[in-house]
Amino acid sequence: MTDTTDPAVLASVLHDLSWIIQRTDRVEELGIERLPAPEVTVLKQIDRNAGIGVSALADMLAMQPSNVSAAVRTLVERGLVVKTPSPTDRRVTQLEVTDRMRRNRTRIEAAWSARITEALSRLPDEAAAQLVSAAPALMLLTNELRDRT
Structure with a gap:
């Protein structure tokens, strides 16, 4: 039987989920x-770090700058990211997500929430309550x- 107190079990379950x-x-x-997936990763980091440059983003993600640049180029073409010159150094561009990306994120998160809420409603009440109450600890995790990446 699986030891549900083992952190490795939590890691596996979170990965699968x-x-x-x-x-x-x-x-x-x-x-x-x-x-x-690489574009989603880049997009999420830009969203969390508005104004970040390509080099800093590549360092943060431990990705090749050329790969990050390619992802950014595609995201700009799709209207999800905008590049603006840095006010302090015109050679550097800053990256920010667009309103379109924010609207998409809101719609996707609402769809996820609806699916998870529906799934929770099919679980035993105690299990659903445990999962919902774990949200703050999962946010900390x-x-x-x-912060470690």
Whole structure:
């Protein structure tokens, strides 16, 4: 039997849950074009770090600057990111997400929330309550892991 107090079990369950949520979302049904995982990763970091430059973003993600530049170029073409010159150094561009990206994110998160809420309603009440009450601790874990990368 699996030891559910083992952190490795939590890691595996969280990984599986993340994969299921991401792979079973139907963004196309929302009128949103699906993005490859590297572009989603770049987009999320730009959203969290408005005004970041390509080099700093590449360092943060431990990715090749050329790969980040290619992802940024595609995101700009899709209207999800804008590049503006830095006010202090015109050679450097700053990256920010667009209102379109924010609207898409809101719609995707609403769809995820609806699916998760529906799934929770099918679980025993105690299990659903435990999962919902774990959200603050999971946010702390997310921030801790994010800060370490």
